[in-house]
Amino acid sequence: MDSSLSCNRRGRSLPIQVAPAPSNFGRYDAFLYKDWRYPLDARNKTENKYGRTNTAVEIPRVVEPTYLCFIDFENHEKIMWSSVSKWRQAHGDATPTDYVFVSFIGVQSESSGYRGFDNRFLGKVGKHAAKKAGASAYWVSKSCLFNREGEKEEKERLKKEGTIWTESDTVRVAEKNRLEKERNIWTISDIVRRAKAVAVVVAEDPYNDEAYDTALQEWGDRVWTMPELLLYTGNQDISIYKHNNKKSPEEPLDEPRETPRRELWSETWSDTALSGQLLDHYENSLVLSPLELVTVALRCLYGRKHKEYKEGDMSYALMGFLRQRPSVVITDNDFQAFARLSLANDSNLLMERMICLLPKSLDEKWWSLDDAWDVMLWDIYPKTQICGIGDNNTVILDGARGAAIRWDKFVPVLTLGQESTRHKLARWVLRTMPALFIVALLSVIIGAVVNFDPIIRAVVNFDPIIGLGAGLLVLSGVVIFASPNLTRLIYQTKVHDSQPFFFGMEGYLDIHELELLIFGSLEGRLQWSTASSPLSHHDLDRQGMKRDFLKEDTPEVAERIMKSENMFSGLDPVQSHETTKELVEKAKTTTNHLDKKIFTLIDTYTMTVTLFEAVRPPVAVLICGAEGGMQRALLCSQDWTSGTLYRETVLRMETRVKDRMDTMARVRLGLRRDDKRDDPTEFKFHKFGGRDASFV
Secondary structure, three states, X not given: OOHHHOXXXXXXXXXXXXXXXXXXXXXXXXXXXXOOOOOOEEOOHHHOOOHHHHOXXXXXXXXXXXXXXXXXXXXXXXXXXXXXXXXXXXXXXXXXXXXXXXXXXXXXXXXXXXXXXOHHHHHHHHHHHHHHHOOOXXXXXXXXXXXXXXXXXXXXXXXXXXXXXXXXXXXXXXXXXXXXXXXXXXXXXXXXXXXXXXXXXXXXXXXXXXXXXXXXXXXXXXXXXXXXXXOOOOOOOEEEEEEEOOOOOOOOOOOOEEEOHHHHHHHHOOOHHHHHHHHHHHOOOOOOOHHHHHHHHHHHHXXXXXXXXXXXXXXXXXXXXXXXXXXXXXXXXXXXXXXHHHHHOOOOOHHHHHOOOOOOOOOOXXXXXXXXXXXXXXXXXXXXXEEEEEOOOXXXXXXXXXXXXXXXXXXXXXXXXXXOHHHHHHHHHHHHHHHHHHHHHHHHHHHHHHHOOHHHHHXXXXXXXXXXXXXXXXXXXXHHHHHHHHHHHHHOOOXXXXXXXXXXXXXXXXXXXXXXXXXXXXXXXXXXXXXXXXXXXXXXXXXXXOOXXXXXXXXXXXXXXXXXXXXXXXXXXXXXXXXXXXXXXXHHHOOOOOXXXXXXXXXXXXXXXXXXXXXXXXXXXXXXXXXXXXXEEEEEEEEOOOOEEEEEEEEEEOHHHHHHOEEOOOEEEEOXXXXXXXXXXXXXXXXXXXXXXXXO
């Protein structure tokens, strides 16, 4: 038996057992679960399905671009596209390769149908910016992401071998160029970091004077231009070039506008309060921690526009800010791409903290970092580790403490208390009352019988015995009539310990009715939780229920102590808040199985009752982190077809509950179910983690 459920060690008194012996050795019901499947990608690569062979290789950092557009100043400033390696072979290894990074957005280029600029104009801008910055080349994505002369080189190679060029060779070279372009896209952040200067190109509408400002803001509102502005490390101002459709291509460019990075940031970014933290970080005026950096950058990226290239674009853009960059897996969705990135980097357990957040609404995406209690990620201290990525937007979680929720029925709960002098006296009176009653009854009967015999009556006077028996009989009768109250007094002890259970029920029930159903009497054992759920409410404890006052404390002293400590207690969420009452009434009439419903969780260890919202009834409680002196408990439903636990809601529980829970094996956890896979007619309830009860 657990020591907390044993007798008092000091031996001053014995606890009172008012229920059957404890079950589960004084612990919560275990949730019997283990995930046996391979992950898509494990933190330890030897655990993958094919060992290390299916591990995504890290994208290497580049010291310099693979291709550049060089300016031959000795040959009439002719622009020459070339790979950097070949250029150095031709001009010597000591040849400087300083370059200017040319930034633009596709929606303003000619290829998108916009009345904008073409490659020729970008070349003019690159040459002008390189001359002005004292660089020998420029880099622009339209020309420098793949080998433009790959087909020509391949044809020359096949010609030397005597092989005829075929259509399949064209397809092969095109696929090779596509793969090379895709690889180089993920290293653009390195190219920006090493650029000597940055030139921004925007399209100007000659018939609208305000179009320039709009075009510049449009440039700043795109996902991929955000790292281009932040990661630039040069000491030169950023040059902004305007494309004027009124001018012919042969006319010289207008002089660019030289703008400091901070000034350009304030003009083009609408989220200055948030993105300004990133700018301060990269200017080393206010350095963010790795966790803060990822958090702020993720919010900034998801607040911007982009044309989808791959599902995980946001994570791939975020990758430019981080040190470790896992290779892109084309089958990954946005969640899987972010999970890989988080596992690869030291981001202070970012994913472990994210799973402990409770979104404010069902419509929020998985990447939403808004918490129902307005808590930031760095305020949460994870107690688990994500050791792998699963399919269907799941992660493999290890180290969580868990317990099952009982939905089938209430069971007797063992409670332990400590006897005081009045409890001992009441117990002694009740135990001696039968013997006292028998003695009194016999005294009266014997005295009455003997009094009928005149001989014995002449020798012994039994009237005093009869009187004493009658008195004792009256006293025992009083005790008999008072026995219900005395019994209640015996069991009216402060609960020192109790058998832990999680009882779940759908809907709302008055706390007094719950106590009657579970314990059979009203002794004020259960209380509403103070801050466990967004539906919880609390106020000053005006009845002094939260403190054990000393015997020598007078009522005045007790009241003064209570006020000085400013103690509070939980309130009935339905009776104290009209909004919660409306939610309860709405849940009674809902017909959509995907709408939120009202559930009640009773914890018999902390003796608290919590009202919460969820779409499906949770079957397990997982302790995954700590925050604000409370434990973050994930209440999860189970998709028995895939063996996956899904987060339904998050509650805050007292820290002591985790000591009565068992450490679980690895769990496959999803943050949100795919609604399309749900059965609209049936919910599966689980008893002790098994599929042994179904309510339709």
